Structures are given as structure tokens and as C-alpha cells.
Amino acid sequence: MKATPLSNCERRFLLRAIQEKKRLDGRQCYDYRNIRVSFGADRGCCIVELGRTRVLAQVSCELVPPKPSRPTEGVLFFNLELSPMAAPGLEPGRQSELLVSLNRLLERCLRDSKCIETESLCVVAGEKVWQIRLDMHLLNHDGNITDAASIAGIVALCHFRRPDVSVQGEEVTVYTPEERDPVPLSIHHMPICVSFAFFHQGTYLLVDPTEREERVMDGLLVIAMNKHHEICTIQSSGVVMLLPDQILRCSKITAVKVAEITELIQKALENDQKARKEGGKFGFAESIPNQRITTFKMESAAVDTNDVEEQAGEIIAKADPPSEVFASPVVHTPGTAQIGEGIESSWGDLEESEKEEAAEEEGESEAAAFECEKVETEDTSTLKETKSDEPIVLSDSEEEEVVILEPQELPRKTRTQTSIKQENPSKKAFNKRRRKKRTSR
Amino acid sequence: MAAMAMERGTAAEALVGQVVLPGDLLLLPAHYDEDAEGERLRLSAGTAPQGRLLCGPGLRRSGAGLLVTKCGLLRHRPGGGGAYWVDSQQKRYVPVKGDHVIGIVTAKAGDVFRLDVGGSEPASLSYLAFEGATKRNRPNVQVGDLIYGQFVVANKDMEPEMVCIDSSGKSSGMGIIGQDGFLFKVSLGLIRKLLAPKCEIIQELSQLYPFELVLGMNGRIWVKAKTVQQTLIIVNILEACEYMTAEQRKQALAKLSGN
Amino acid sequence: MAAAFKTVEPLEYYRRFLKENCRPDGRELGEFRTTTVNIGSITTADGSALVKLGNTTVICGVKAELAPPAVDSANKGYIVPNVELPSLCAERFRSGPPGEEAQAASQFIADVIENSQMIVKEDLCIANGKLAWVLYCDIICLDYDGNLLDASVFALLAALKNVQLPLVTINEETGLSEVNLKQKNPLIIRKHPVATSFAIFDDTLLIVDPTAEEEDLATGTVTIVTDEEGRLCSVHKPGGSPLTGAKLQDCITRAITRHKEVKKLIDKVIKSITPK
Amino acid sequence: MAVEMEVADGQCRLRPFSCELGLLSRPDGSAAFLQGDTSVLAGLYGPAEAKISKELPDRAALEVLLRPKVGLPGVLERSREQLLRQTCEAVLLGVLHPRTAISLVLQVLSDAGSLLSCCLNAACMALLDAGLPLAALFCGVTYALQPDGAILLDPTARQEQEARAVLTFAIASSDRKVLMATTKGSCSVEEMQQCLAAAQRAASTIFQFYRDSVRRRYSKN
């Protein structure tokens, strides 16, 4: 799928609008788009919508042996996928440059910031630790994947609960949710990325660029920060010519945005927690915006299955009963058998014992010719080789293919060779001869 | 089985203006039944009696009736034998001969331009298919420019071909679209609505302030007003029309003109 | 003439035959091709079988290895089936890792094993939580002339019937496992699933055991797997032309007959190599 | 408990269904489909330009991708993609768009049982939303056979686990025929036919749900 090209007039208009401090969606330069967080029924699952950009995140866990270098620490694994549904031009399984850099940035934001305590994920030092896996999927790309993914990632991590475990001696017991309440991860702080797009050689900057704005921007600056105003990651890309005070300005804006977003996240987490605790409804079904005309819901509906048994019985009764007549197998040689007659196959059919005699006889008559062929070779060595084929007899009724490697059990077929012995292969999968229907002509 | 299929069928007239789904069978008045087959043949042969029914987008002939192949609202135009078609809210454009569309130039290749029109393959447009163009006097077209043109060839088996002149060699409004202004995309359903004669939305908008507007059947809209701000307002209103009722739209417009 | 007609209008060519209730290769609509099985031909495998359905040829080799059971199923061994469609079996297959068709076939075989319980994974466990058998069942198509699934299921069954596992004991003192390669036992095969595939022609006609050509022209396929008790181990209809329940029942009826044929065949071939 | 009562009634229940159409801005068609807590998101692009290697001369080349929520797609996903693709192909009038590509991507959002039927429903809704020409609709229905032999409609993950067999069908809207069938576990012929007959009944309810969803969507035109 090819992406639609950007026309010259769009490019010019967008840049002019930015100069006039106008944005397509009516935002101010430093405005973030609306953020919506919804949780799945599973723990550690959320969808974050940043305007029309949408990211799904899911956290999962598994008991694994720790890394040898860090025997008392859990393992963290992060992965963002750009699903081909997110935009035309994204292909499955392709590690584009964009994807690699996004993953590296998220890794730095979530792992290097040490926001998750990995020591608490150790079960048995050097033997078993929890591996926490965070999968993120971009579902719709309308710009600023970084921020959306970083929010989705941290929300999913906060929402996640791993099974409780206990260790007694060597025995590790993993409890089901019914036995013991699952435990949350211990998260020290929540780093959140805020992206700034730069235009006109760094003169203008926009927070949270949309996809179209990204297509005309010169460069991007991403700052990850937590609500304690600690910068966790800072990274620029593209052509960014920044003055020191611009970076300072950006970090101040970041602090404000991070505070807002953190509050929003916490509220969303609390609401979900409350719904779960009070036995209310939760999960994606609850977060579907009912008022929209594009959504529709149906309550649990009954399906009448009263007489399906009769209906099924009728179908079976009407069908013909299974035929009692069927072909009986013919065993050719030990280990090889066949059912069905007839159709020639180019692999040749396997031997049929009754015909062996015929083969034998013909073989005899050909023996002389065959030996001639082999004379020289047999002179030079005790050649154990046997012929692969019968020489040319084109009798139309019976033409066969013969087989050199006869099993020991059938010594009569060793024919002129005297030396065939131990190397006989034990089976005859490929000993074959062509059999024609004699009746055919 | 045939009986079952019949049971599903509903008289076409009864469903006009209603939502139909693929697989629905529309029954036509009985007198169409006998000669349903070979419909097209006779049409082209010109021997068909008047009152031949036209079967438009989203519908197929199926025995005596019509089979719906797209979801949307069933439309009917009386007159002659009448015409039925399905109006659907689709985003992806499929070129149709005679459609006026906005294309983006993606390449110049020999004597033709390649244009992205949002279909499954690029359309071609000859250098000479502009008003007044000759071998010497070629139009000044750059990659990335917008062109408003019309399909002269568009079918499923051939590469679509566009021109910017009508049959008399005049541009009649087609050609390169100005360098200013803004391009955006809406659903094909909305475009059809906007292009309908006496479209309320356009009429209401035109009372706000003057602006230029080009509507492509491929869902692309180019708009240019005096200022960036004014252009943006038009863009936002048109985009919002996708899901607004007339009532909501009037309220929004009133708010704007109040400002 | 006939050859040219076949090339230009293959579908019409087939229809002419099907109208007369027969197929270009002389079979009736409900007739299988010659089925041949040969077991034990690969001596480097712990069990093997070569199955031919007409031209279609499939070989299955089983290798048995030892591994600790998975944490969440401490009393179970593993069965790992994989179907390969190497580039030599037909022109359309590329070399390299398995494509969609091979992967779908692998999953189908895995489902048949699981659904039929032909081998109970608990039987493969040697010491709870410590040691279990891993049966790698590699099914390779050597010549693809249609109906891969039937041939593969049969080859798998025949190869598993052919498997001889050495005796493994756990030495109580040392806690180590000991393998006695001299003493071998066959696997316990609890069920004998047999697959029967059909191609759907022109949305209505069902023909059994389709060739590659027939599969190409068909508008869909159905595979029914039954066991010796006539239970359904798989009803696999991967899309294609819609069918009624009654048509599906016809397929099942044919599959039950086919099961009897194949079961007899496998019993006979196993008997032929069993030392008396 | 509730389940037993339903069986006693001779009735089976679908879990609450919801669906949102056109929720993604980039794809040409999109739909989220929820059955209870199971949910699948579908996005569709096309008919678009096909890669030459994938181009088909006489019809559109349909590609279906199924993305699991955790990890990369594997053999199971590949085999389900084949089921889904061939089901879609059976109703899609691909001959109307030769040499083009249609790409349908399904993302699992939550698997709480009957996932394959939810995938089928999401796929069909996305096809509808994209406005592709279809000869008919299809819907997915999953039945579980409980150890006591009773049949259970639209089972949850736990019910699937406890079941003796799980059968999933894709039913076409024309004549309620079977487009796709796949089974897990083993069952008798009678049981299979019962589930099929019941699935055909359930299909009517689901198609009505489709119709109501689309009606609501077009309610403001």
C-alpha cells in the first residue's frame, strides 16, 4: 500500500499557517490533543488515543532464568510494532529506520529511567525471575507516535498485575488470581515523552505534531520527564538548530504537560480500579462512546435452539449411510501396501509380488546384455553395484523398472551379482517398478 | 433454495431511502422479470423499449431482481424506467469515466504526467490535454502540483486517463489548481452531497465570506479564502459535516458568523 | 484437440467430465487415487512412512528426543509436527522458510493430533517434571499433486505406528536417566485419525481426493477427519464456496468409509513387518 | 449456574455485542467488534495499488493479517489468516477490481473466548465499512460442547477450556450456508450437526445486529 503523496499546496499552506501560529485543528502551538485512555478487561491492557493516533499496549509476564550478569533482577522487554493497519505504507515485519529509532527511544524512556524496580521481580536468585514484556501496537497513525506509545506503555505497566508467588525451599508456587490477589509492579515514577516539532530552521515549534505537521517539519525534539520534573530522556532528530534557551523553554513546557498527563493517567487508573473493585463494568466494551452514531450495542441475546436436535437428526437420516463396500489392501512386500487400482503415477507403483516372477524371467533374458555393460567395471574391482534398470525391452505389455537393492529376504532377486550382502538397505521404499494394467490394451 | 432466496427478497420501492446490506435481494415489479436477462445487450442495441431500468452502483442483476453489493441507502430516480443505486459512505475512490477529480502530480514520464487520484493505480494525463497546449507550448506543471481534470478512460481493466479539456478543447474550469489554498480529504458520500445541485452546506458557507472551492469526486477538496484563518474555518466545517446533522451544522455556522 | 481445449478452457473441460459423473483421470467423483504406504524406509528416523496418493507423495520422519517437560504441564511430553513444502514438490513453492500453505498445514496436523488424542501427551512423560519424550514429526511433501492434508495425516499416522522408542529409566540412586537402546517399545497410539478431503466444484459438486489441477479449479475445499469410532476429529473448511449441512453430511459419510479402508491398510502393513 | 438454566430453557445466549464503525482515520474501512470481553479491531486498505509480485490478473489480491496482542504472529495466526482470507474471498466480488490489492489487518484487542468468530465478525464489518462490493455477508458463530453434551453459544475463554469440543462456523447471509468451519476437540456427527443448525439460528441474530449497526450509522444522512 502506497501512502498518498503530500501536495505542494498543502506543504506551503501548513508552513504559512504555522508562521501565523495557526494549526489545522484549531490548537495553539503548545496545546496537546485530547488524550483518552481506555482499559481492556485483562490486566495490563490499555488503548491510548492521542487525537486520532491510537496505540494499544499489553503487558505480560513469564518466569525465566535471569541474565547471568544480573542474577537478582527481573528482565524487561519492550517492543513497539507499527501495525500495517496504522497507515498505508507500513509493511508487516519490516524493521524500518523509524521503527528502530522509536523502539530505542521508548527503551531509553522506560528502561534506562529505572522507573520499574527490577529487583522485586526476582523469585529465586540466579534461577527464576519474572520477565515483564510490554507489547505496544500502533493502530492508527496521525502523528506523534512517541508520546502516544510512551503514555500507553507506562499506563499498561501501572495497570498490570502479576501472579503472586511463594518460594519454599526449591519449590516455587505460582498462585492463580483466585488463590491470591495478583501484585502490581513496583513503579518508582512515570516518565512521559513530550514531542516538539520544529519549523523554519527552529524558529517555530509545535507541541504534539499531527502526521501532516510531521511531514513538513524540519526536526523533532523529544523530552521524557516525570512529574518530579526529572528529565529521563532527551533526544533530537532531523535538522534541529536549537538555542540553549529554546531547550529550556521546551523542558518547562514539558513539565507542565507531564503534570497534566500524569494526573489524567492517575484518574483513569483510579476509575478503572474502582469499577473493578465495586464489581462495576469495565473493559473495552464500556469505553465505546455510546453517543456516536458509528457505534451500536446489543444486549445479550437469546438464540432459540429448541429443535436443533431434530433438525440435525433429519439431515443425518436423509444422508446415505456409509458404504460398507471398500477396497482391500494389497501387501506388496513387508512394509509396503496399497489400496486402489489403476491410476498410473509417475513415481511408479511399488512392486507387486506376483509379478516378480515375470520380472525375473525377463531379467534373465536380459542378463547377458547387462553383464556386457558391466564387464569392464567388474574387472577393475569387485563391484557391488547392481544395475538400476532393466535394459531396453519395449514389450508393450510389460515394461519394468528394476530394482537393484533387494532385501536379503529375497535372495533370488540378486540375479547375476554374487556379492550383494550386507549393504542391502533394509527397506524398499524406492524399489519400484512400473506396473501397467494388463487389461488396458 | 430458490424459494428461500425469494423469501428474503423485498420489493425495491419499499426500501428506497432505507439502509440495504450486501446480499439483500430487491424485487422489481413483475413486468421486468421476463426480460431481465440480456438487459445490457438490448440497451446497447437500442431496440429496448422505453422504461428500461438502470441498475447503478452497489447493485447487480440477479435473476428477476437486484442484488445489493454495497451497504448504504437505496436511492431511486424515477423517469424512464427509473434508476436504482446505493449511496454509501466509502473513503476509497475508484475512477469512473466522466468524473471530475483532483490529482496530485507524482511524476513526469515522457509525454505524460502521472497523477495520484486516490485510486488503485496512478492516472495518466497528457501534456497536450490542456487548453492551448502544443508540443512547443507545454503547461508548466511540477511534481506535487494539483490538477483538476476529468476521466476519459476509467474502467477496471485499463489504466485511467485524464484530460483537462472538454470535447471542444476548452478548459471549462479544469487545469492546474493555484499554488495557494489547501487540500484535504473527505468521504465520497460527503462529496456527492456537496456536489448535489443546490447543496445547502455550500449555500450556507458562501454567506460567511468569499472563498474558492474545488470539489473532486475522489473525495478531495481544495479551498482558498482570503486568509489562512478563513480557509481553516471552511476546512473544519466541511470535515465536521461528515457526522453532523443539518441542525448541528446550522448551529455551528451561526456561532461562526456571530463572531 | 482435447489437449488444446483443456489448456484454453480448463474449467469447461472439467465440467464436461463431471457432468458424466467422472473425472479426466478416469476416477468417479467419490473415488480416491491409489493409496500406497511404505513404512520404515528412513533408518535415521525413529519411525518413518512414505505415503502416495496417486502422484502426491509425502514422507514423514519421526525423531524422538528427550527434554524436561514444560513448567505448566509437568506430566506431559511434546509432539512437534511440521509440514514442509520444499521447492522441489511443485513449481509455485519458493525455497526458504515455510510459507502460508505449509504453516496452515502444520497447524492442521497439530490440531488433528490434539483433537483426536491419537497420542496422549501424558504417555510421553518418563519422569514427572524431569524428563519426557519430544516427538518431532517432520512431514515433507516430495511431489505435490493435490490433497496434501490427507496424505500428511496418513503419513503421520503410519510413521507414528512405526516408531520404536528405547527404554528410558531413571536410576534411583544417581537420579540420572539411563537409556537402553537395545530394548525398544512401540508408541501407544490411542486413536487412528484419517483425513478425507473434498474439492467443491462450481459451488455444488463435491469431488473426493482432488489433484493439484482440481484444487486450482475448485471453489473451495473441505477436510473431514474421523477416528475409528466414527467421531469427528476435525471438520476443516477453510472458507470457499458455502455448503449446506446436508452436503457436509455427505462428506462425513464418505469419510467414514474411507477411514475403514485406510485403517485396514495400515493394520495390514504394520502386521507385515511385525515379526511373528 | 446461569449456563445450566439457559440450557434447560433450550436456549443459548450471545454475550452482549458492540461494534464501532470507521473509528480509525487512516484505513479505508475499519471496525471494532466486541463479544462480551472479546474484542477485535479491523482495518482495511484498498482496492489499492498491488505489488507486481502479488498482482492477480483477474481479481483483487486479498491479504489478511492477524496480529496477536502479545508477541509476533506465528503458525497459528498464519493458519487463521488463511481461514479468514478464504472466507472473505468467498463473498468478496474481487473480479470488479482486478490487479488491485486489498489488505485487511485484524488486531486482537482482547481474547476472552470465541476469538475466531469475533475476528470473522470484525472482518465482515470492516468490509462493509470500506464499501467493498460483496455478494453476501458472513458472520462467525462459536459453539462449545460441554462435557455433559449440552451446547453452549459464544463461550468465554473458561468455557472453551472446559469444553469437550469447540466448533466455529462462518455462516453466509444467503441461505445460511457454511462458508468456514473449524473444530477443536472431537465430537460425534450428531453433535456437529446440532451445533451447525444452532449456528445458523444464531446467525440471524447477528445479521440483524449488523443491519442495526449500519442503520444507525446512516441515520443522519
Add this chain to the structure above:
Amino acid sequence: MPLDHRRLCGPEESQPPALWAAAAAEDEEDEEGAGAAPRDPCALRPLFARAGLLSQAQGSAYVELGSGTKVLCAAWGPREAAEPGPGRLICEFRRAPFAGRGARGRPGAAAEREAEREAAAALREALEPAVRLGRYPRARLAVSALLLQDGGSALAAAISAAALALADAGVEMYDLAVGCALCRPPAPAASWMLQPAEPEERRAAARLTLALLPALNQVSAVLGGGRGGPPEDWAQALRLGLDGCHRQYPVLRQSLLRAAQRRDAAAATAAAAAATSA
């Protein structure tokens, strides 16, 4: 997580049972060793060859050696290729996962792929001089070999089979290529041995595979290595190997003739059938 997601995977690690039966395994090897001792070093193994057995491939051949080696080959060509210049021969060599003794081969694993690629390259070396590639400009010829069971001398068998398959496909060739393998046992002063079996190959001090174009009497490929020996020693090996190739040639030729006859007969039958039906 570099897991193979295109195949069904079992446990991350598993061992063949023979590992746990160390004592027993040695016994077995000894037996084999003893059995091999009286083998005549110049003896060839029984050879079975058959051409034209696959229905889907344009050309095909199957070669089986008495030691248990089984190779199946298919050939296609010519097919249109994008790149200009003379025709290209694409060779593929695959080992069935169950082809070897001991642990199952892991298809797709790096080591496995590397070994297969090396064998494929050797195959191409051996075959290219035999094929009239100049006759197929802008075209591709393809040969795939599948080793079903490795009983030693596998590459040599694959070379013979691949040449047969190409010839069977009707590809224009100067000559057939015949492969032959040799090895030198580890014992000091041991002489080279023709067509080693798998255990012999495994223990060998030096190995050599060569391909001969018998009609032209030209060697098309030599691949060997191991503990060094004097040049005369290797020359001796070469002579022995060439002799081995020459001795195999009639059998291979015969199988091709057979295949051609069979094809003619089938065509005649088909023609007759068409005639009667008409």
C-alpha cells in the same frame, strides 16, 4: 527473541536419547567399525537411480546408495530471469530434519542453513560446466536437491541426482555430471576408500568429493579437506574417485534412457486414448 515463528517449536532444547546411553552407543560404534574393517576400499556401493519420477517437476531423479543415502532432485528450466547475460543455474540443497543420525536437524537454524548453502554452492560448481548455459540467455534453470537420509557420500549422490534431473528436464547439456566421494580412515597409512558410509565419513581423517563429466573425461568440481597428506596421496585419491565415477556412469545413463522410454510410452498411450475417445 529470535524464535522461529514460521514453524511449530518444541522445547527450547532437547537431546537425542543416545546421549544418555553413552556406554551402549560406544558398543554400537565399535560394531560398526569392526564391520567396516574388511571392506574393500575400491568397492562401490549398490546404486539405484531413477529419473522422471516426480509429476510436478519438469525433470527429476532419485538416487539411493547402498549405505542408505537417499537423495531426491527436481529441476526446472528455463524460466525467465530479470537479469541479462547468459543463463544462470540456481541450486538448492536441503536436508530433511530426520536425515541424519543422532539429533534432529533444526531447519532454519543458522548452522543448518550454512551447511545447506555450502552444499548448494558445491552442487552448482559441479553442474555448471555440464550445462549449456549459453543456450539460455536471460533465463534461470533451477535444481533442488532434498537429502532424505544421509548414509554417507550425500553430496556426491546429490550431484549425480541433480545432473540426472537436469537432463530429464530436457536441459541442453554437454555431459552428465557424476559425483563420487572418498575418505581416508584415521588409521595411519590407511588407504583412501570409495563411497564411505556415514560412520566412516564421521571418523575420517580426510574427505574428498569430486564430480566428473564422464563423456568429456573432465573433472567439474573437487571439494575436499582434512588432515594433510602428501600430494601423491591425494592424486591417488583422485584417480580412485574418477574410476568410481566412471563405474557409476552406465547405471545413471540407463536410468535416463528408461525415463525417456517411459515418457514416450505414456505419450503414445495418451494419444491412443485420445484417438479412441474421439
